[in-house]
Amino acid sequence: MSDEYDNNKSYQAQSSEVMDGSTGSVSPDIDYVRPSEVGEQELYHPHSFIEKWVFCQDAKVIGVQYFLTAVFTGVVGLILSWLMRLQLGFPELAGFMTAEHYYQFVTMHGMIMVVYFLTALFLGGFGNYLIPLMVGARDMVFPYVNMLSFWMFFVAVAVLMASFFVPGGPTGAGWTLYPPQTILEGTPGAGMGILLMLISLSLFVIGFTMGGLNYMITILQARTRGMTLMRMPLTVWGIFTATVLAMLAFPALLVSAIMMTLDKVLQTSFFMPTILKAGEVLEYGGGSPILFQHLFWFFGHPEVYIVALPAFGIVSDLISVHARKNIFGYRMMVWAIVGIGALSFFVWAHHMYVSGMNPWFGFFFATTTLIIAVPTAMKVYNWILTLWRGNIRINVVMLWCLGFIVTFVNGGITGIFLGNVSVDVPLSDTYFVIAHFHMVMGIAPLMVIMGAVYHWFPLVAGKMLDEGLGKWHFWITFLGAYSIYFPMHYLGFIGVPRRYFEMYDSPYMTSAVGMNEFISIAAFIVGAAQFILIFNIIKTLKTGKKAEQNPWKANSLEWYTSTVPPEHGNFGDRLPVVHRWPYDFSVPGAKEDYIPQTTAPSEVIHTEVEKT
C-alpha cells in the first residue's frame, strides 16, 4: 500500500529519523513526524527490593503507592462517616459518642476525603500511573523528586492519623478550620489535634508541589514524537489543568496553615480579633477571621476542580472507548477544562455569601459562579452526545460512567441553587449543602474512580476484574448513594442546619427522624458494598482471568506498552510515535473499529479520518 505513496519528498524525513534511532525504514511524507529535539531520559533502575517497591523511582509504582495510601485514608474516612450516620440516625445506639467525638469525626472525615483521599488518588495515583504512559514518556522527568513526593505524602498521612492518639484527640473544628474557634477551648482538639492537622497539611502541600512539578513538566516537555497538545487524551488534559490549579491554590492553604499555627503557638493575631472567653479578654486583637475564609476558599474552591477536572478527563476517555465513538467536540472539551480551571479562581467567595464579608461582593461572585455553569454544561452535553449514535458496551466501566453523568448533573444543578446568591441565603449551612457537595464532588468523582479502576486494572495487574461482582458493586453503590443524597436536599429545605450533633425537639426537625434513619441505613450498606471491590481485587489477583493486551480495544498509548503490566521504561527499546488523536473509533473504511494513536496514516489509507 505504501508503494503508491512513495515519492521523493518522503526521503526528506529519513535522515533525521535515523539520527534519533527510531526508524530506519522509508516512510511516506504523510507519515512524517517531527524528530525529537533532545535525547532520551536515562532511567535509574532499581538494584534491590527496597529500591523496587519502597523507595521506588518508577512513576507507576509511585502511582500504586499513592493509590493504596489514599485508599487506606478513604477507608478511615468511610468508617468515620458510619459513626456519624449512627449518631444521626440511631442516637440511642451511639451512647458511647459525645458531641466532641462527633465533631472530631465530622472534621476528619471531611479533610481526609477531600485532600488525602480524592486529591491524592486522582493526581498522585492516576496522575503518576497514567501521565508518562499516555504521553509516551519512559517516566516522570524528575523521578527522584517524584519518590520524595510520595514519601512526604506518606508522612503527612502518618501525622494526620497520629492526631487520633494525642491528648485531646484530633481537631473537631470542621474541615474548613474557621478561626477563632479552631484554636480556642470549646472546640475539641484545640491543642495538639489542630497543630498536627496544620503540620500534616503543610507536609501535604510540600509533597504535592514536588509531584505537581513532575506532572506539569512531564506533560509539557516529555511527550513523545507526534504527541501534540491537541492529541493528548482528555485524562491528561484534566490532570494537567488540575495540577496547574493545585500549584496556584495550595500556597494559599499553606500560608493560612502557617499563620494559624503562629496564632496558636505564638499568640499572633492574623485571624484573631479581641475575644472574651469565660469572662476574660484573651491576648489577641485586631485580626480578621474573614481573612482566613478568603485564603481558605481561594484554595478551597479550586480544590473542588482539582478533584473534578481529572474526573472529567478520565470519564471522557472511558465513555469514548466503551461507546466505540470519538469523544464529541474534543476541542470544546479541552477549552472547557482550561476555561473551568481559569474561572475557578474567580468564584471562591460564593462559599461566603453569608460570612459577613461585604455583601456587595455577592453580585460579582454570583455572576462568575453561574458563568462557570456554561462550560460545565457543555461538557455534560458532549458526554451524552458521545453516547448518541455510539455502539455502547453496557459493561461495568460504562455503568460507572452513566452513574457519574446522573449524579454529576444532579449535583451540578443544585450548585446553581447555591451559587445564585440570594437562593443561597436560606440554604447555606443546611443539609442542602451537604447533599449538594457530596453528590457533585463526592459521589460523582467516586463513580469515575471506580470506572477507572475497572478500566485500567487489566493494565496495572494484567488480569480482568470479575464483571458480575462489579455489577453488584456498581448497583448497590449507585442506588444506595443516590438514595442517601437525593432526599437529603429536602432536609435542607426544612431548614435543618449542618454540623448538628443532635436535632432536639424543633417540630420541623423531628419530622426528619424517619429520613435520617433511612439515610443512615443506606450509608451502612453503601459503605459495606465497597468491600466487594476489595474482595474482587483479591480474588482476581489470585484466580482471575489473564488479560490480553488492550482488552478494551482502546487507542491511547498506555495500552501499547512492550509488556503487560508495563515494565520500568514503559515502551521497550523504542518510544512510540504518534500520528493521531486517541479517539479514532469506528472510522469509516477502517478494518477494525479503532485505530491506535501509533498507526501511521499510510497504514489506513482508505479511511476517512478527520485530521487531528
Place this chain on the structure above:
Amino acid sequence: MHAGIIFLLVIIGSILFHIFTPWYWTDIASNWKGMDDTITLTFWVGGGVFVAVCLFMIYCVFRYQHKEGRRAEYKPEDKKLEKILTWATTLGVAALLAPGLIIWNQYVNVPKNAIEVDVMAWQWGWQYRLPGKDGKLGTTQVRNIADNNPFGINPDDPFGKDDIMVESDVINLENNRPVKILLRSVDVLHNWYVPQFRAKMDAVPGTVTFYWFEPNKVGEYEVLCAEYCGVGHYAMRGGVEVQDKADYEAWLGEQETFEQLSARYEKLNVDGNKLAKK
C-alpha cells in the same frame, strides 16, 4: 434487568419524590418570598435540564447498545449544534441569575424605617439590645463587657444610656415592621437563623454584620445557630416572638434600659458596701 430501565426508574422516582415529598419548606413568615420563588424557578429550569439530560442518556443506552459489526457514527465535531447549546445554556443561566441578583439587591439595601436590633452571640447563647427613645444604639466594645454592662456599651456614648437590654435568648419583634439585625460575637463565629424567616448571616467577632427582614406572621419561632461554633453549636438555640403592635409595645415598656441597669448595680454596690461596713 436492562440497565436503562433501572436508570429510568431512578429518574421517575426522583420526580415522584419531589412531587409527593412530605419534607419541604417550613411555612414562610417573612417578606423573603422572592427567595422561595427563585428556588421554585430554579427547580423548574434545573430539574427540566436534569430530567432531559438523563432521559436522553437513557434513550442512547437503549437505542445504541453494542452490536457486533455495527459501527458508531464518526463525527468529531458539530460546530452548529455546539453553538446552539452554548447559547441556550447561557440564556437559561442568565434567566436564573437575574431574579437572584434582584433579590440580593433588596437583601443588602435595608429599608429606612427598619428598627435596629443588636444581636450579641457567645459560646453558647444569645442576648439582644434595642435602641431607646433616641432610636439609636450606643457603640460597644468587647473590653467593656462586665456584670453591670453585659453588652459592653461605651459609657461615654450618650446614645447608649436609653438602650433597652433584653438579657434573654428570646426577643420580641413587631409584626409587619422591618428589622435590621446587627450581629456581633464576643468569641467565635455564630449565625442567627430562623428557618421561617429564610434570612441568615454570620456573626463575626471583631466586626458588626447585618441583614434585614420583615416578619409577617404573629407567633413564636425558634432561633438556631447556623455557623459551627464548637461543641455547644447544636444546642445554641434562642427564640423570637412576633407580636402585634399593641402587645409588642406593652412588652417593650417592661424592659430595662442601660441607665436603669447601671443604677440597679450601683444600688447593689452601695447596699453591698453598707453590709460590709456593718
